[in-house]
Amino acid sequence: MEIEDDVLQGWSYLASQQWTKAEMAFKHALEVDPFLPDALTGLAALHLRSGDMEQARELSEMATAQAERNLPRAKRHTGWDDDAVRPYLRALYYSALSYIRQDAWALAQPALEEILAWDVTGIEGEALDLLAQVLHRIEHYEEAVHAYLQAAEYFPEDYYTAGLLLHRLGKRREAERFWRRGFEQRPELASLIAHYPHVVPNPRGGLLDQNFRRTIEYLEYQGELWDAEAQSHLAKMYEALPASHG
Numbered sequence: 001m002e003i004e005d006d007v008l009q010g011w012s013y014l015a016s017q018q019w020t021k022a023e024m025a026f027k028h029a030l031e032v033d034p035f036l037p038d039a040l041t042g043l044a045a046l047h048l049r050s051g052d053m054e055q056a057r058e059l060s061e062m063a064t065a066q067a068e069r070n071l072p073r074a075k076r077h078t079g080w081d082d083d084a085v086r087p088y089l090r091a092l093y094y095s096a097l098s099y100i101r102q103d104a105w106a107l108a109q110p111a112l113e114e115i116l117a118w119d120v121t122g123i124e125g126e127a128l129d130l131l132a133q134v135l136h137r138i139e140h141y142e143e144a145v146h147a148y149l150q151a152a153e154y155f156p157e158d159y160y161t162a163g164l165l166l167h168r169l170g171k172r173r174e175a176e177r178f179w180r181r182g183f184e185q186r187p188e189l190a191s192l193i194a195h196y197p198h199v200v201p202n203p204r205g206g207l208l209d210q211n212f213r214r215t216i217e218y219l220e221y222q223g224e225l226w227d228a229e230a231q232s233h234l235a236k237m238y239e240a241l242p243a244s245h246g
Helices: 003-015 019-032 037-050 053-069 086-101 105-118 126-137 141-151 158-168 172-185 187-195 210-225 228-239
Strands: none
Touching: 003 019, 003 037, 019 037, 037 053, 037 086, 053 086, 086 105, 086 126, 105 126, 126 141, 126 158, 126 210, 141 158, 158 172, 158 187, 158 210, 158 228, 172 187, 172 228, 187 210, 187 228
C-alpha cells in the first residue's frame, strides 16, 4: 500500500472511531516519511483524544511547519479540496485545538485566521466556530458575534451563543432575534442550555449522529459561558413558543 493510502486509511479509521487501526496506519506512513504532515496530524488527533495535550501540540506544530513548506507559492483560495493545501489546513486546525484544550485561547487565534485566509468556508464552519469561541474567551465580543453568525450557517447552535453575547452587550432585541433562529433550527438545544448544568444529555451512544454530537460538544465547550440571567431569558422565550414548536 502506498504511503498516501496509509494516511487516507488512517483518517478513515479515525472517522469510524477505530483508534488502534488509525494509529497503526499513521505510524506505518511515518516509517516511510517521518515528516509526513497528514500522518503527524493524525497522531496529534489521537493524542488529543487520549488527553495528551502537550504531545498533540508538538506533533501538530511540527505538521504545520512541514505542510507549510509544500504550499503553492501563490496563495490560492481553493481551500480544503486542494490536495496541496489540505494538509496545511488540517495541521493548523489541530494546532488550534491543542491550544484551546490547554486554555491557550489567544494562541489559537492566528492559526484559525490562517485557515480562513486559505479556505473561505473555514473548513465548512469548523474553524469559524472555533474562532468565534476564541474571540469570545478573549473578550472580543463584537468580533465574536460576527464569527458566530458566520459559523451558524453551518452549525445553527451558534445562533444561541451569538444571542448570548448580544444579550450581554445589552442588545436584547437582537439577542431574541437570533435565539428565535436557534429555536427554528435546533429547538432541542434550547431547553438544555436553559437548564445547564442541571440537565445534560447522556453522552454515551449516539455520537455518530451529527446533531447529537454537536449538542454534546456545544454544552461541553459553551455551556459554561451562559449566565443565569441569559438562561432565564432564553427559557421564558422557549416556554412561550407554541406547543408545536416546543
